[in-house]
Amino acid sequence: MHDINPISLYHKLFDEMGPQHWWPADTKMEIVIGAILVQNTNWNNVDLALQNLRTVTGLDPKQILNLSVARLQQLIRPSGFYVNKTKSLLSVLGWFNDHHYDFSGMVHQYGPKLRHQLLSLTGIGEETADSLLVYVFDQPAFIADKYARNLFQFLGCRHIETYAKLRKRVRLPVDFDYHDAQEFHGLIDEFGKLCKTKEQFRKSFLNGFLLQQGLKSEIKK
Known part of the structure; x- marks a missing residue:
């Protein structure tokens, strides 16, 4: 071949x-959230979940992390698979928070291992990892x-x-x-x-x- x-x-x-x-979002963290919510669903459902989160948290990742699990599940329910997506959101947003949302710093820290690091996060598969590389970390993939x-x-x-x-x-x-x-x-x-x-x-x-x-x-x- x-x-x-x-x-x-x-x-x-x-x-x-x-x-x-593309991507239809105003901030990179909105892209991160949308990339998780869009798994196994269509964008119309994602929009509903994003609007719920926007109303309650302004899509501020720190405010999302402060929500209870039950509340976060309720807000993102329109996107489907909301139990697993809640776990993924908390894992991924927590990882970004630990790195102070310093995208260029994360690229520098992980270098060519960044994709592998993304794949190690809860709920992040190959498509989501590559989407984050392209749209969040400004890497060609x-x-x-x-x-x-x-x-x-x-x-x-x-x-x-x-x-x-x-x-x-x-x-x-x-x-x-x-x-x-x-x-x-x-x-x-x-x-x-x-x-x-x-x-x-x-x-x-x-x-x-x-x-x-x-x-x-x-x-x-």
């Missing part, structure tokens, strides 16, 4: 769709979420059924910075909302598009 060079896809999506300005896996499968890639498999295959250019990573993720997800099936994909501007480098042997004829 060959590595996937996604740069031509990124430029094609950007040219056709324009900048997406590829977020191989369900929309990305669907798109790359539509484009002819094989053996990318899981998050880890696609992430391992994608090789970002050395000059691909976190701004690019944010836009790429937003573009892929917005495209994915419009093209959920092969039939919809065939009617899209990406029909017939070939990824760069190393995929010719994999494209389904």
Whole structure:
């Protein structure tokens, strides 16, 4: 299997769709909270939970940490799985609090081990960890979420059924910075909302598009 060079896809999506300005949040800590709440649900449900938290705490992580477990569960209930998400929020926000919300300092402290450290926190899986790297810690990373896996499968890639498999295959250019990573993720997800099936994909501007480098042997004829 060959590595996937996604740069031509990124430029094609950007040219056709324009900048997406993701993540939908006002602060980095709101991104952290949203990234936990959005697990296994849709953003409409997250919005309801965020609004509850905003009304009671102003989304101040220190005020959230001061809530009782029962109260926090009640506030985030619209996002689903609220018992586990409460545990995750308290764990993750507590970790940030211990580091005084010093994002650049945390990058300096953990270096290349930052992703591993994130994965060690309660409730943080690969997709959430990479989302935090890109949107909170300003690190270039590829977020191989369900929309990305669907798109790359539509484009002819094989053996990318899981998050880890696609992430391992994608090789970002050395000059691909976190701004690019944010836009790429937003573009892929917005495209994915419009093209959920092969039939919809065939009617899209990406029909017939070939990824760069190393995929010719994999494209389904």
